[in-house]
Amino acid sequence: MSQPAAPRATGSAVAAEALLSSFAQAGYARAEPPILQPAEPFLDLSGEDIRKSLYLTTDARGEELCLRPDLTIPVARDYLASPAAGQAAGFCYVGTVFRYRGGRTSEFLQAGVESFGRGDRAAADAEMLALGLEALAVSNITDVDIRTGDVALFAALIEALDLAPSWCRRLVKDFNRKASLAEDLARLTLASDSARKDYDGVLSALAGSDRNAALALVTDLLSIAGINAVGGRSVGEIADRFLEQSTLTGGTLPRDIRVLIERFLTITGDPDEALAQLRTLAADARLDIGAALDEFERRIGFMAARGIDTAATRFATSFGRGVDYYTGFEFELHRKNNGAEPLVAGGRYDSLMTRLGARAPIPAVGFSIWMDALGAKGCAR
Incomplete structure (x- = not known):
């Protein structure tokens, strides 16, 4: 992976380097993807709406390029191009990303972790959430709202309804x-x-x-x-x-299908409470979503084993991060009572890897941290 220009020695950059040290201790190698990226993957995966936020150019061959607006896709592309593709591998990163954000700076520092190829999805999901919380603890932020959801549960519900x-x-x-x-x-x-x-x-x-x-x-x-x-x-x-x-x-x-979907979308509480409500709904409607619920229950167990207070964790079936390529667990970490602006956010994105060219599905999960959000009001993804 090529070496970009080093980030400026700001307070955010110093904090990011401290985070990288903690991620390295957890077994994640540093990734440093190029700043200049093909624009097509971002436009394909996020839709043309993202075009107005990108900084675009065209090379001599006519290929559309952009300054990276995010690091998940560049890290995933580098992993797929490496000899480790398809194998279990984890990476951490810190780097400048570029995105038009109205009145806020368009050049900002992002850190994060991406994990590829792990078949133990529930354990990997829980590890990402735990590492996100540890990252905030490194920055002396411990009073945190944990908000979680799982698009795989919604997808399982829709599939069980046998719709077109x-x-x-x-x-x-x-x-x-x-x-x-x-x-x-x-x-x-x-x-x-x-x-x-x-x-x-x-x-x-x-x-x-x-x-x-x-x-x-x-x-x-x-x-x-x-x-x-x-x-x-x-x-x-x-x-x-x-x-x-x-x-x-x-x-x-x-x-009747609409009523059932709306009932599903009202379920909220801590993960154990939500699981009980979901099992009741499945039994009432005679829905075959047991495999998805069992995976959810396994994740709760791994979260508890990681020391995460599941009773203080909020789960909502309607929670989603608004990113097309998420396929399962999703989460955001907020300062207490900080509204819609997350400090850390991520989730599972298994389908991204085949959409980026992998010949077979590869499990993938990760999260990003907006470093300027740690010391001031956040900058959302």
């Missing part, structure tokens, strides 16, 4: 992007065939197809038609919206 693939993709996508799922459920439940469009046959054909192939087809058709942008939306955004509408051609979402 297009419905499953739509609902999980809205959950991950922090869309107003309640509003979306209401709109989809009230969707009516009375508002059919002339091109509904095309939408129906796309609804059950592979999403990436369908997106490529629609994008090509728009390009052939000479459409570059409409109403400020790029071709990619237009195509994505077109595919989104294909979901609505499969009929309405049954009201």
Whole structure:
């Protein structure tokens, strides 16, 4: 992994070096990915909306590049390009990232940990949370709100409901992007065939197809038609919206399914309380989500074994970080009563590795720390 310019010797940088020492003691090797990165993975994985936050350029071959806005994807790409790809390996990092954030500085320091290839997912999840808490303790921050969730539980629920693939993709996508799922459920439940469009046959054909192939087809058709942008939306955004509408051609979402999903999304409490409520819901609705619940229970055990006070940990089935590639456990660590601004945040992102080119799925989990947030009001991811 190549060596970037060393971060400026600020208080944040000194604190970050102390964190790296603690991560190294835990067995994580230092990763130092290049500052200049291909833009495509960020745009593909986070959507075209992130474009307005990136610092972009183009090389002599026409490849679009960007200053890294985050370190998770660069570290993952370097791991996949290394001889260790597919094997268990852990990395820690500290480095400058670049992202437009309105009135705040666009150049800031990020530290973190990424763990790849571990099959013991529940134990690895708990370790990430424990390391995040230890990182705050190194910075003398111990009065912390622990907020957790698990998108895998929502995905297991949707799969158990035996919905059409297009419905499953739509609902999980809205959950991950922090869309107003309640509003979306209401709109989809009230969707009516009375508002059919002339091109509904095309939408129906796309609804059950592979999403990436369908997106490529629609994008090509728009390009052939000479459409570059409409109403400020790029071709990619237009195509994505077109595919989104294909979901609505499969009929309405049954009201009893909507009620069950809404009941699921109200579950909250400490992890043990939430687990009990989830097992009750599964039994009442005769849902086969036992494997996901058993994994959740194993994680709770590993958290307790790591010394984490699970009774003081908040879990909510509706909690999500708004990142498409998260596939399981997610968490944020906040100063007590600090609203929406996390100091540390991360989670499990198994699907990212194949989307970055891995030939087979590779388990992956990690977290990031915003160093300027440790001494001042936070800077969200």
